[in-house]
Amino acid sequence: MDLNTMSREELAAELAKQRARFERYKAQELRLDMTRGKPGPDQLKLSEPMLEYGMVEGGISDSGIDCRNYGQVAGLPEARAFMGELLGVKGDNVICGNNSSLNMMYDTVCTFMLHGVSERPEDRPWFEDKARKFICPVPGYDRHFAITEQLGFQLIPVELRPDGPDMDEIEKIVRSDSSVKGMWSVPKYQNPTGYVYSDECIRRLAKMECAAADFRIFWDDAYTVHFLNEEPAEQLNLIDACVAAGHPERAIIFGSTSKITFPGAGIAALAAGDETIKFLLSRISKQTIGPDKLNQLRHVRFLKDKAGVVAHMKLHAEIIKPKFDAVEEVFEAEFGSPNETVLDWTRPEGGYFICCRTQNGLAAATLALCNECGVKFTLAGSTHPYRKDPTDSYIRLAPTFPELEQIRAAVEIFCICVKIVLIERLLARCEG
Numbered sequence: 254m255d256l257n258t259m260s261r262e263e264l265a266a267e268l269a270k271q272r273a274r275f276e277r278y279k280a281q282e283l284r285l286d287m288t289r290g291k292p293g294p295d296q297l298k299l300s301e302p303m304l305e306y307g308m309v310e311g312g313i314s315d316s317g318i319d320c321r322n323y324g325q326v327a328g329l330p331e332a333r334a335f336m337g338e339l340l341g342v343k344g345d346n347v348i349c350g351n352n353s354s355l356n357m358m359y360d361t362v363c364t365f366m367l368h369g370v371s372e373r374p375e376d377r378p379w380f381e382d383k384a385r386k387f388i389c390p391v392p393g394y395d396r397h398f399a400i401t402e403q404l405g406f407q408l409i410p411v412e413l414r415p416d417g418p419d420m421d422e423i424e425k426i427v428r429s430d431s432s433v434k435g436m437w438s439v440p441k442y443q444n445p446t447g448y449v450y451s452d453e454c455i456r457r458l459a460k461m462e463c464a465a466a467d468f469r470i471f472w473d474d475a476y477t478v479h480f481l482n483e484e485p486a487e488q489l490n491l492i493d494a495c496v497a498a499g500h501p502e503r504a505i506i507f508g509s510t511s512k513i514t515f516p517g518a519g520i521a522a523l524a525a526g527d528e529t530i531k532f533l534l535s536r537i538s539k540q541t542i543g544p545d546k547l548n549q550l551r552h553v554r555f556l557k558d559k560a561g562v563v564a565h566m567k568l569h570a571e572i573i574k575p576k577f578d579a580v581e582e583v584f585e586a587e588f589g590s591p592n593e594t595v596l597d598w599t600r601p602e603g604g605y606f607i608c609c610r611t612q613n614g615l616a617a618a619t620l621a622l623c624n625e626c627g628v629k630f631t632l633a634g635s636t637h638p639y640r641k642d643p644t645d646s647y648i649r650l651a652p653t654f655p656e657l658e659q660i661r662a663a664v665e666i667f668c669i670c671v672k673i674v675l676i677e678r679l680l681a682r683c684e685g
C-alpha cells in the first residue's frame with residue numbers, strides 16, 4: 254500500500270513495524286559500506302594472470318621498444334592503439350599515462366589554467382578569467398566537481414536526464430558567456446545514474462555555438478565497456494561529431510582500465526584532436542620522461558584488443574550483475590516499482606552505480622538513520638557541486654564491492670530507513 258495515502262493510524266502501525274525491523278538490524282551491530290564504486294576482490298582476481306605478461310620476450314614490445322627503459326612520453330604505441338580502439342579514435346590521437354584517468358583530467362585542467370588550451374596567443378590561460386565557470390551535469394561524479402572547485406571555477410549545475418543533460422539549458426549558457434570554459438560529462442553508464450547520452454545529445458554538444466572559443470568538453474568515458482548485460486551500448490563518438498561540426502579540438506575523451514584490470518595499476522589515457530595532443534605532449538614532456546610501459550605492455554598482451562576487453566568484461570558482468578539484481582529485488586519487494594512519491598531509482602545497464610531519489614528534503618535524514626544502523630552510503634549532497642543537493646533527494650548506491658549477502662542487508666536497511674523517515678514526515682503533516 255502507498256504510504257502517501259495511508260491514514261494516520263495506518264501510518265503509526267507501519268512506523269512501529271519498520272522501527273522494529275530497524276532495531277533488529279541495529280542489534281546485529283553490522284558494519285556495511287556501500288560508499289565507493291570499487292571492484293570486489295573476485296573481480297580483481299580476473300586480471301592477476303596479466304602480471305605474468307610484462308616480461309614475456311624480455312619486456313620488448315612488438316614494435317621493438319624496450320619497455321623497461323625511459324621514453325615514449327605519449328605511451329607505448331601498441332597501448333595507444335589499444336586505448337584508441339576502446340575510446341573510438343586512432344592511436345595517434347591518444348596519450349597513455351599511468352594508472353589514473355582522474356589524474357590526467359586534473360593535469361589537463363591545470364595545463365589549460367596555466368597555459369590556455371593551445372599555443373595560440375588568443376587562447377589565454379584560464380586562470381586569467383576570474384569569472385571562469387564549468388558546467389556540471391547533476392547528479393554527477395563528486396571528484397570531477399572537486400577538481401574544478403579547487404581550481405577556482407564557479408560550478409554551474411545542469412539537470413541530467415536519461416538521454417543526457419538538458420541541452421536547451423547548456424546551449425543557452427554557453428552561447429552568451431565566454432567565461433564558461435568547459436563541462437564535465439560521463440556519457441555512458443553515467444556515475445551515478447547509469448544513463449547513456451543519446452547520439453542526438455552528442456551531436457548538439459558538438460555543434461553548439463560557444464561564446465568561449467576555448468570551451469572544452471571533458472568527456473570521461475570511464476564506463477565505456479562496463480556493460481551488465483550482453484554487450485556495451487553503441488554510442489556516437491564525440492570527437493567524430495566535433496570534427497563533423499567543425500570543432501575538432503572541442504572534446505577531450507578520458508578513460509582507463511581501472512575497472513577492467515586494476516584500479517591501482519591500470520592504464521589511463523586521453524584522446525583529443527591533433528592540435529590538442531601536440532600541445533598537451535609539449536607540456537607532459539616537461540613533466541615526465543615517460544609512463545610505466547611495462548604495465549602498458551602487459552595490458553596489451555593480456556587483453557589484446559577491444560574484442561578481448563569485451564570478453565573480459567563479460568566475466569566482470571557475471572560477478573557484478575547478481576549484485577545489481579539483488580538491489581533491484583530488495584527494492585521491488587519493498588516498494589514495487591520506482592516511483593517519485595516514495596523512492597525512485599535507476600535500473601542501469603552498465604557502470605558501477607544505482608541512483609535513488611527520496612522525496613525532496615529526506616536524503617540526508619535517511620542516510621543518517623542508515624549510519625545509525627551501521628550502513629554507510631556516499632554522503633548526501635556529494636552528487637552535486639559544492640556537495641550541496643538543493644533538493645536533498647539524491648542518493649548514490651555502489652553495489653559492486655560488498656558480498657551479495659551484505660548488499661541485501663544494506664539495501665534492506667536502506668529501505669527501512671527510507672520508510673521510517675517518510676512516515677515520520679507524513680505523520681508530522683497529520684499532526685500539523
Ligand SMILES: Cc1ncc(COP(=O)(O)O)c(C=O)c1O
Binds near residue numbers: 394516
Ligand atoms: C566517472 C569516473 N571517472 C573516473 C574515475 C576514476 O578513474 P581512474 O581510476 O582512471 O582515475 C571514476 C571512479 O570511480 C569514475 O566513476
